[in-house]
Amino acid sequence: MGHARNPTPRRPARAAPHPAAAAPLELGKLAGYLGYQIRQAQSAIFRDLARATRPLGVTPGEFSLLATLQHNPGLSSLRLAQAYRLDKTSLSLALKRLAGRGLIASNRNAGDRRYHALALTAAGRDVLRRATRRIEAQERAMDALLGPGERPLLLDRLGRIAAAFGR
Amino acid sequence: MGHARNPTPRRPARAAPHPAAAAPLELGKLAGYLGYQIRQAQSAIFRDLARATRPLGVTPGEFSLLATLQHNPGLSSLRLAQAYRLDKTSLSLALKRLAGRGLIASNRNAGDRRYHALALTAAGRDVLRRATRRIEAQERAMDALLGPGERPLLLDRLGRIAAAFGR
DNA sequence: TATTGTTATACTCTATAACTATA
DNA sequence: TATAGTTATAGAGTATAACAATA
Numbered sequence: 001m002g003h004a005r006n007p008t009p010r011r012p013a014r015a016a017p018h019p020a021a022a023a024p025l026e027l028g029k030l031a032g033y034l035g036y037q038i039r040q041a042q043s044a045i046f047r048d049l050a051r052a053t054r055p056l057g058v059t060p061g062e063f064s065l066l067a068t069l070q071h072n073p074g075l076s077s078l079r080l081a082q083a084y085r086l087d088k089t090s091l092s093l094a095l096k097r098l099a100g101r102g103l104i105a106s107n108r109n110a111g112d113r114r115y116h117a118l119a120l121t122a123a124g125r126d127v128l129r130r131a132t133r134r135i136e137a138q139e140r141a142m143d144a145l146l147g148p149g150e151r152p153l154l155l156d157r158l159g160r161i162a163a164a165f166g167r
Numbered sequence: 168m169g170h171a172r173n174p175t176p177r178r179p180a181r182a183a184p185h186p187a188a189a190a191p192l193e194l195g196k197l198a199g200y201l202g203y204q205i206r207q208a209q210s211a212i213f214r215d216l217a218r219a220t221r222p223l224g225v226t227p228g229e230f231s232l233l234a235t236l237q238h239n240p241g242l243s244s245l246r247l248a249q250a251y252r253l254d255k256t257s258l259s260l261a262l263k264r265l266a267g268r269g270l271i272a273s274n275r276n277a278g279d280r281r282y283h284a285l286a287l288t289a290a291g292r293d294v295l296r297r298a299t300r301r302i303e304a305q306e307r308a309m310d311a312l313l314g315p316g317e318r319p320l321l322l323d324r325l326g327r328i329a330a331a332f333g334r
Numbered sequence: 335t336a337t338t339g340t341t342a343t344a345c346t347c348t349a350t351a352a353c354t355a356t357a
Numbered sequence: 358t359a360t361a362g363t364t365a366t367a368g369a370g371t372a373t374a375a376c377a378a379t380a
Contacts, residue, residue, distance in 0.1 A: 025250045028238040030231065033302065034309050034318065035212050037325040039227075042209040043252070044332035045202045060206075061347090064197065071195040078361060083192045085210070090348050092363060106362095114356045114361045135200065138332075142201050145327040151201065153317075154324060158204040160312040165211035165305075228370085245338060257371050259340060281338045281379045337380075345372080353364075 034161075045138070052134040056127055062098060063135065066120060066128045069104060074117040077106075085166070103127055201328075212305070219301040223294055229265060230302065233287060233295045236271060241284040244273075252333070270294055 030036045049060045058066070068083070069075060081091040095118070098104045103124035106116040120128065143151060197203045216227045225233070235250070236242060248258040262285070265271045270291035273283040287295065310318060 025235060025242070025246070026238040028234060029299075030234050030238075031326075032322065033306055034321060034325075035216060035227070035302065035305060036231065037322050037329070038205060038209050038212060039231075040329040041325040042205045044329045045205060047252070048332040049202060059346090060202070064203065064206075067195060067197050068192060071193040071197075075192070076361075079192070085214070086347095087349055088362070089350080089364085093347085096363085112357075112361090116362075132196075135202065138202060139200055141331065142328055145331055146324060150320075150324065154201060154321065155199065155204050157313060157317065157321060158201075158208040159198075161309060162204070162207040162211045164308065164312055165215040226369090243338075253370095254372055255339070256341085256373080260370085263340090279338090279380070283339075335380100337378100339376100339378080341374105341376075343372100343374085346370085348369080349367080351364105351366085353362100355360100355362080357358100357360075 038158075038161075049135065049138055052138065053131050056131050056134075057101065058103075058127055058131055062094070063128070063131045065094065065098065066103065066124055066131070069118055069120050070125070070128060073119050074109075076109075076115040077118060078115070080118065098124070205325075205328075216302065216305055219305065220298050223298050223301075224268065225270075225294055225298055229261070230295070230298045232261065232265065233270065233291055233298070236285055236287050237292070237295060240286050241276075243276075243282040244285060245282070247285065265291070 027036075046060055053060065053063060064084075065080070068080065072080075077091055077095055078088055081088045084091070095104065095106065099106055101123075102121055105119050105121050107119070109115050109117050146154070194203075213227055220227065220230060231251075232247070235247065244258055244262055245255055247262075248255045251258070253261075262271065262273065266273055268290075269288055272286050272288050274286070276282050276284050313321070
């Protein structure tokens with residue numbers, strides 16, 4: 001910064017064998033694609049959030065499942081799988097892990113004994129509460145990057161995209 | 168809509184044993200989180216795009232790598248890994264697949280023989296060109312969901328988020 | 335010794351197929 | 358037969374550790 005300047009900015013002795021690691025890459029049209037930018041943002045958010053919730057023993061995806069169960073007690077695993085567009089087997093394994101850690105309970109429904117009603121346990125509610133604090137800290141950090149009123153706009157447009165390509 | 172209304176909206180014969188599969192779930196605070204909506208949008212876009220580019224034999228992630236190589240010929244695998252925040256081993260395997268399909272070439276650099284200069288092959292350029300058409304069709308579909316001038320705003324805000332949580 | 339890259343190995347997330355239990 | 362759920366297995370995608378080649 002305010003250092004002694006190089007009086008004769010001499011050329012590197014040999015042609016740069018490797019562009020400086022700091023030099024940003026040329027992205028071309030990629031930078032103008034919403035698909036690309038959404039993916040980069042998602043990946044950065046996920047990484048950051050995984051770090052924040054790791055001490056609690058839940059991943060961001062597991063947080064979503066717990067939160068959804070909180071608001072939809074008695075949900076069946078098939079309905080939950082449909083909502084997240086997962087195969088029922090994928091969700092079955094995820095639920096097994098959550099149940100193994102005592103965060104959710106699965107009880108056969110009295111009426112139709114084919115399906116199981118899912119619900120949070122007390123431990124699940126506790127983990128959810130603590131993870132929520134970390135999630136919301138991240139959301140506040142994002143607000144600092146947005147102009148006033150921009151959050152609802154972004155939420156709406158992202159929701160439209162998810163709905164349009166959802167099926 | 169303008170249909171004949173149900174004169175006597177009768178109750179279901181028995182208590183719904185299972186909420187209609189169509190009934191949307193209650194998301195609670197989840198719906199207001201940018202992290203959640205970005206993930207849902209990303210997942211829908213990725214799924215749609217994977218379907219569109221599957222006939223070409225490339226995934227959306229591979230498309231990004233090919234496009235980045237097109238604009239940065241001679242790039243080293245380490246620099247590419249840093250740009251995408253992947254471990255060099257993860258990228259090494261991805262590049263091996265692309266090279267195995269003849270889409271990229273890797274040549275030891277003459278000056279510093281430790282690193283390999285990556286470049287697209289003719290086949291790689293061809294696949295990239297054809298995948299680009301499909302990507303851009305998806306981008307146009309997204310524009311139909313946005314108001315005028317909203318794309319640059321979204322791109323900028325998503326870029327800020329990726330940069331802020333990037334490290 | 336430090337840097338670039340590869341191989342061996344493992345873990346997570348997802349899916350398809352085959353199965354069990356219930357209706 | 359149809360529906361809800363589980364288990365076995367396999368495929369991406371990613372990471373850590375150990376290694377080889379080059380500087």
